[in-house]
Amino acid sequence: MPSLLQRVKSKMAIFAHRKARGMLDGEYGSVFRCRSLDFDDLRAYVPGDEVRDIDWKASARHGSPLIKRYVAVRRQTVLLIADTGRNMAAEARDGETKKDIAVMALGVVGYLAHRHGDVVGLVCGDANGSRAIPAKAGESHLERLLREVDSATALDSGPSNIDGQLEHVARTVKGRHLLFVVADERAADAGTEQLLRRLRAQHEILWLTIRDADLVGERHSSHDAVSVADSALLPGHLAASPDVAAAYARAAVERDAGRHAMFRRAGITEGHVTGSAGVMTELFALLERHRRAG
Incomplete structure (x- = not known):
């Protein structure tokens, strides 16, 4: 079976030359300001x-x-937090499966941690429950974490509920860690914001949102779309309607603005990607914004 970590490392090598990789290493190293x-x-x-x-x-x-x-x-602990609900088995904005983009992002951050001598753990799951793998060092351990995310995410998984994984961390994790959260697009919620504030008081938090597929416009008029979250049908002829497209765009903008405001109030740096090709660039920008915010 091909190594998921090797795939991540290959894309990291393709992404940039030595100096740019060093800059990414430097941004990662700046996250723990008190180390x-x-x-x-x-x-x-x-x-x-x-x-x-x-x-x-x-x-x-x-x-x-x-x-x-x-x-x-001394070593620091990086805790990867991943949504492995069925939303992550859906298509992302650039046409890839969200799960594949998540594995790439988690792999990059995990590998940066490994290069810096830090230990990496995982909390993942869906609305049916959370699973935790304790933090350890080593590439074989990181491969195990990536395989857990890859194998747990499917169309027949439970509904996505990243709050469940965050609550698990709040209940069980002691000490100060770096939390790297990967999830799909979500709306702002008062309960989520309260939970984020609670976690932010203890941990450094980076959040990466994987953008949903764009389901409206002329290119979708030839086929129907189905939501993996609730099996709702969006007929192709409605997707091509200018009125539907305009309403969809307004709703997306409002949801994004609400989510951004929630993270800003909670003091959490958020980034977003539409495909795996943008993961390295966005992670560099995310780490840099987090450093400057601190």
């Missing part, structure tokens, strides 16, 4: 590095800017 660090070595400055990390004396001797690199004295 204890020891000086490691120097490397060449690349755009996006913190000016405060420049070693000015060494730069003067070298003739070009050099950045101080640090290593963590």
Whole structure:
């Protein structure tokens, strides 16, 4: 069986050259603002590095800017939180299955954690319950986590309910961790916001939303669409209606605005992707926004 982690690593290698990967590593390393660090070595400055990390004396001797690199004295825990309900078996905006995009995103963050010597755990599930795999180190463990998400997500899975997984974390997880949540689009909810505020008081939280397929417009007039959440039917001729398309667009904008406002009030950085091709770029931007917000 092909390795899911190897697929992730291959796409990471294709994404960018060495300097860009180093920038992504640097953004990940900045998430734990209070972690204890020891000086490691120097490397060449690349755009996006913190000016405060420049070693000015060494730069003067070298003739070009050099950045101080640090290593963590102690391991941190990264907890991947994934919706494996049937919504994630649906099609995303770019035509891929949401599950495949989620595996890519979880794999990238998990692999960055592995490279930094951190341990990685998983909480996933649907409305029927949550499953937890304790945090450990190593690529084989990360492969196990990705396989769990991949195998648990199907059209016959229970309804999606990411709040259930968040509540599981709130009840059972002690200490301060980085929570990386991957879920599909959702509307703002007062109960969810209260839960997020509770978690944010204890943890660093990054949230990645996978965008729903666009179900309206001329290109959908030739076939019907079915919601995997409740089996509701959207006939193709209605999807092609300009009035339906306009109402759909307004509802989507309102839902997005409500969700963004909820995350902003809770102090959580959110990103969104439409396909796996955009995962690396969006994760870099997400980590950078989180660092600047802190």
